[in-house]
């Protein structure tokens with residue numbers, strides 16, 4: 001290591017050419033972290049023949065390192081897929097799918113309760129580039145069937161939908177896509193590969209693509225933004241990987257390292273978030289201020305039967321769900337009173353995203369978010385909770401004091 005440097009070299013040259021070799025015979029449970037833009041080829045022949053798309057060789061940091069390949073393989077394991085690309089955020093995963101599969105003249109169908117920025121992408125860049133969209137009713141396979149047309153190339157699915165939490169009939173919706181030869185892509189952030197297998201709904205088929213905001217449960221810390229796009233079809237993967245390369249999408253090794261660190265505890269954390277959320281959702285159902293609780297595991301919630309069919313067998317029959325739910329507060333309260341309720345919460349912080357240790361709350365304006373009628377939702381003020389890892393009794397006490405402080409009995 002400390003060989004004297006060659007007298008002909010300047011110190012900076014000797015420093016840059018320090019003969020570091022990764023240690024042989026060093027084994028630790030946590031994989032090493034490799035950082036690279038440049039990857040060195042042994043000779044020009046290797047440089048010319050190595051395929052950047054291959055997972056069996058390295059060409060450039062943006063196309064993959066041992067560190068990113070390790071995370072990709074583990075995510076495939078988690079979600080039941082075979083190929084994966086990593087992107088800098090969950091939204092980038094949704095965009096990568098759309099840009100890989102759609103061109104001018106095509107149409108994409110998106111559930112009306114989809115993650116808002118996915119709808120904004122359709123209304124923004126996709127519309128500008130001559131790609132049309134329709135919103136479909138996620139609770140009605142008949143509505144999707146009627147909208148599938150000769151120009152439909154991609155159908156998005158989300159289970160349950162963002163904020164209003166309707167759980168769709170995924171087997172029925174994907175069967176329709178299959179019958180029409182249209183690619184189905186699931187935003188699988190809520191299920192996280194834990195609540196159900198996105199590639200096999202139990203009858204031997206599932207979606208074609210699973211996109212996942214790793215920002216949420218796999219990260220678990222509220223400190224990393226990352227997304228993944230997982231497939232089971234090599235040709236489909238290569239289309240996505242091609243767009244990924246041409247757009248210059250990549251992720252930093254430090255962020256991948258954080259994900260590799262937190263991934264093994266995802267299932268434990270998911271279950272803890274789930275149990276706490278269901279307790280609090282059940283408790284809020286009893287409160288007079290609350291006219292409806294939107295959580296797919298609650299009997300009577302929109303899509304509860306579909307949730308039961310797909311996720312009900314997990315966890316010894318208790319079923320699996322994320323730590324997310326919404327409530328509708330009585331419409332007789334004013335918007336200012338609802339804001340005061342959110343502001344009065346102390347443990348719940350006002351903030352977007354979910355999956356981290358801190359509980360979060362966001363008030364939403366339902367009317368501006370939906371294009372289709374929502375007869376399954378009561379009239380009221382929509383508030384979404386993400387349940388963290390605090391003690392449930394403390395969270396319940398916080399909700400109770402904020403309700404008492406801001407919302408007088410009617």
Ligand SMILES: *Cc1c(COP(=O)(O)O)cnc(C)c1O
Pocket residue numbers: 088089090091092115162187189190213214215216225226227353
């Ligand atoms: C958060 C989220 C995304 C986007 O993830 P980011 O990493 O924040 O871009 C996509 N879909 C759903 C359902 C999400 O909740």
